[in-house]
Amino acid sequence: MAIVDQKWSALPVPFAMERADRVPKERYFDPDFYRLEVDQLWSRTWQMACRLEEIPRPNDFTEYQILDQSVIVVRTEDGGARALQNVCRHRGVRVVEGGGNCDSGFTCPFHGWCYAADGANTFVSKARTFAEHNLHPDDLDLTPVRCEVWGGCAWINLDDGAPPLRQCIEPFATTFDAWKMESFRAEWWYSFRLPVNWKLAEEAFLEQYHVIETHPQLVIPGRFPPRDPTTFDPRTFVESELHYLRTMSDGMAGMVHADDVRVAEALRHMQLPSDPTSALATWQHTLNDAVVRWHRDRGSVIPDLNELEVAGLNEPMGYCFPHFYVLPMYSSASSYRFRPLGPEETLMDIWSLTRFPVGSTAERPTPPEPWDYDDPRVPPIPIQDFSNLPRQQRGLHARSFEYMRLSEGIEGGVANFERTVDGFLAGLPYEKLLPALRQINLNPLERPVVDLDL
Numbered sequence: 001m002a003i004v005d006q007k008w009s010a011l012p013v014p015f016a017m018e019r020a021d022r023v024p025k026e027r028y029f030d031p032d033f034y035r036l037e038v039d040q041l042w043s044r045t046w047q048m049a050c051r052l053e054e055i056p057r058p059n060d061f062t063e064y065q066i067l068d069q070s071v072i073v074v075r076t077e078d079g080g081a082r083a084l085q086n087v088c089r090h091r092g093v094r095v096v097e098g099g100g101n102c103d104s105g106f107t108c109p110f111h112g113w114c115y116a117a118d119g120a121n122t123f124v125s126k127a128r129t130f131a132e133h134n135l136h137p138d139d140l141d142l143t144p145v146r147c148e149v150w151g152g153c154a155w156i157n158l159d160d161g162a163p164p165l166r167q168c169i170e171p172f173a174t175t176f177d178a179w180k181m182e183s184f185r186a187e188w189w190y191s192f193r194l195p196v197n198w199k200l201a202e203e204a205f206l207e208q209y210h211v212i213e214t215h216p217q218l219v220i221p222g223r224f225p226p227r228d229p230t231t232f233d234p235r236t237f238v239e240s241e242l243h244y245l246r247t248m249s250d251g252m253a254g255m256v257h258a259d260d261v262r263v264a265e266a267l268r269h270m271q272l273p274s275d276p277t278s279a280l281a282t283w284q285h286t287l288n289d290a291v292v293r294w295h296r297d298r299g300s301v302i303p304d305l306n307e308l309e310v311a312g313l314n315e316p317m318g319y320c321f322p323h324f325y326v327l328p329m330y331s332s333a334s335s336y337r338f339r340p341l342g343p344e345e346t347l348m349d350i351w352s353l354t355r356f357p358v359g360s361t362a363e364r365p366t367p368p369e370p371w372d373y374d375d376p377r378v379p380p381i382p383i384q385d386f387s388n389l390p391r392q393q394r395g396l397h398a399r400s401f402e403y404m405r406l407s408e409g410i411e412g413g414v415a416n417f418e419r420t421v422d423g424f425l426a427g428l429p430y431e432k433l434l435p436a437l438r439q440i441n442l443n444p445l446e447r448p449v450v451d452l453d454l
């Protein structure tokens with residue numbers, strides 16, 4: 001396949017992706033490049049602001065911070081959410097810190113101006129001492145921010161001119177509608193401070209080229225059909241598969257849920273055809289059905305995993321530009337979110353999502369205190385990913401190193417993502433950006449470089 005070269009017609013982008021398979025190193029630390037991302041990208045994209053479990057009841061609210069912006073996300077009576085800029089219209093104090101409930105509205109801690117849950121100003125102390133032009137009623141409410149609910153999450157966009165959420169996150173949205181994303185609940189939530197650029201952190205999860213070297217425990221002999229089918233042993237295959245499921249379950253602390261591992265173990269003695277291809281298919285089909293039955297029997301909502309398989313949607317990774325991932329396996333999923341804290345620092349959230357019986361009340365999760373990337377509590381698989389990151393960030397500063405060289409065949413996830421970043425930095429209009437987003441908002445693993453037509 002030919003390498004796709006980028007043609008720019010809009011604002012010049014420093015350190016641009018002039019070749020799709022080469023990433024200039026400055027993109028990961030140059031302060032001007034970072035500034036451009038703040039101004040042109042994070043101010044214009046839909047961002048996953050919170051999971052709805054964080055704000056379960058009407059008027060529950062939480063604070064979403066991105067760079068120097070703070071947004072209050074409030075649950076509404078109709079099950080949706082609204083967002084408001086977290087800044088008092090008097091002298092600019094952030095009205096809230098963290099989360100809570102605003103049944104009685106918000107009161108600014110400085111001079112006591114008050115706002116209703118919908119942001120309307122309800123009280124100005126000593127109002128008579130202000131000139132009329134400073135108390136114009138249209139001008140005193142908390143400023144609304146675009147907000148939409150999808151997939152059990154509230155999403156915000158700081159750009160009033162952006163297209164609706166769904167247009168910007170397809171085909172991710174359609175895929176995860178089929179997964180019944182809205183019926184996942186968080187079982188736990190951790191966050192980590194990573195001493196690297198946010199794109200570098202994300203890119204550790206945009207390809208699976210690294211798995212053999214970084215996660216050798218996931219390379220389990222016997223899981224795939226042998227070259228010589230006459231040497232295939234269904235028992236060995238089942239044991240390898242169970243070993244893989246247990247390793248994923250422990251390593252990702254529940255990406256394969258322990259409940260599903262138990263369901264799989266109960267199938268250990270099932271009869272399988274001796275032909276490897278049919279044995280694999282039979283095992284997968286039976287396990288999918290058994291998992292679905294187990295969760296439906298408990299009263300949980302779960303899609304038919306074999307229907308997802310037929311529709312080609314049973315893939316273990318979904319990506320949503322610029323910072324959200326869902327990695328589903330069987331009943332459950334891991335979910336990631338990345339936010340820059342500076343040119344060389346990133347905050348990463350990980351949620352473990354699973355199905356709960358309808359009507360059961362999950363606890364309202366509190367935002368976690370971020371751990372260091374090497375904290376011994378980090379689950380075994382992410383800690384392997386994290387261990388490379390600071391070495392890579394430091395390595396990029398080497399004088400002799402100019403650019404990353406990507407495999408155009410299997411590291412396209414990284415290349416396509418970086419070029420979409422450039423589309424935003426160049427200030428391209430949404431009509432140009434939307435087709436590129438449709439190309440990258442899907443499983444990035446093992447993808448080639450594609451023509452984004454930017």
Ligand code: FES
Nearest residue numbers: 088090091108111
């Ligand atoms: S800054 Fe909020 S009341 Fe003065």
Ligand SMILES: [Fe+2]
Nearest residue numbers: 204214215385
């Ligand atoms: Fe990894």
